Amino acid sequence: xxxxxxxxxxxxxxxxxxxxxxxxxxxxxxxxxxxxxxxxxxxxxxxxxxxxxxxxxxxxxxxxxxxxxxxxxxxxxxxxxxxxxxxxxxxxxxxxxxxxxxxxxxxxxxxxx
Amino acid sequence: xxxxxxxxxxxxxxxxxxxxxxxxxxxxxxxxxxxxxxxxxxxxxxxxxxxxxxxxxxxxxxxxxxxxxxxxxxxxxxxxxxxxxxxxxxxxxxxxxxxxxxxxxxxxxxxxx
Numbered sequence: 001x002x003x004x005x006x007x008x009x010x011x012x013x014x015x016x017x018x019x020x021x022x023x024x025x026x027x028x029x030x031x032x033x034x035x036x037x038x039x040x041x042x043x044x045x046x047x048x049x050x051x052x053x054x055x056x057x058x059x060x061x062x063x064x065x066x067x068x069x070x071x072x073x074x075x076x077x078x079x080x081x082x083x084x085x086x087x088x089x090x091x092x093x094x095x096x097x098x099x100x101x102x103x104x105x106x107x108x109x110x111x112x113x
Numbered sequence: 114x115x116x117x118x119x120x121x122x123x124x125x126x127x128x129x130x131x132x133x134x135x136x137x138x139x140x141x142x143x144x145x146x147x148x149x150x151x152x153x154x155x156x157x158x159x160x161x162x163x164x165x166x167x168x169x170x171x172x173x174x175x176x177x178x179x180x181x182x183x184x185x186x187x188x189x190x191x192x193x194x195x196x197x198x199x200x201x202x203x204x205x206x207x208x209x210x211x212x213x214x215x216x217x218x219x220x221x222x223x224x225x226x
Binding site: 031035043044045048049050058090094102104106107 | 214
């Protein structure tokens with residue numbers, strides 16, 4: 001039971017570089033989410049997806065791009081990384097929008113130098 | 114905008130004590146509420162999910178209640194143990210962002226032997 005996985009777990013990159021964070025779930029859940037966690041702000045929604053090829057912005061989408069060509073994958077791309085994007089990124093999924101729990105991946109700790 | 118507040122921000126108790134963590138939210142139009150545990154540097158572990166039609170949920174030494182009309186939830190931990198030391202996060206499922214979770218900033222709990 002692999003569940004939801006994220007890769008890489010740790011990443012250091014330089015300002016201006018493009019970075020892609022991967023998220024994969026084995027449950028065939030319809031909904032997937034990207035959150036970032038920062039001291040003082042808690043967890044905030046970046047993007048979400050209701051199904052393959054359906055994505056929408058969350059609270060803090062600027063500087064990020066997502067895609068969802070397959071139900072099980074939901075990559076998050078930082079097109080040109082900035083220091084303010086240094087954070088811990090969590091991917092989550094849930095089967096049903098109203099009643100079921102969200103399950104979180106282990107997180108990716110990203111440092112932009 | 115839904116605001117989720119957790120009080121206290123930090124709590125230290127001796128082992129064996131019963132304790133209550135509080136969560137409040139500003140908009141009662143939620144689908145469900147989830148309590149998570151997060152250990153330092155780790156991901157989120159779901160503890161309890163309360164659907165909007167429910168009043169409480171129990172799992173072992175944990176009991177979570179929900180009062181939608183007043184915008185409040187509590188997490189009760191019975192007979193606390195040092196292994197309960199972690200940050201506890203409350204999150205409400207909102208309808209206007211693909212049913213993403215809106216998080217409080219957490220309560221950091223320390224249970225001393």
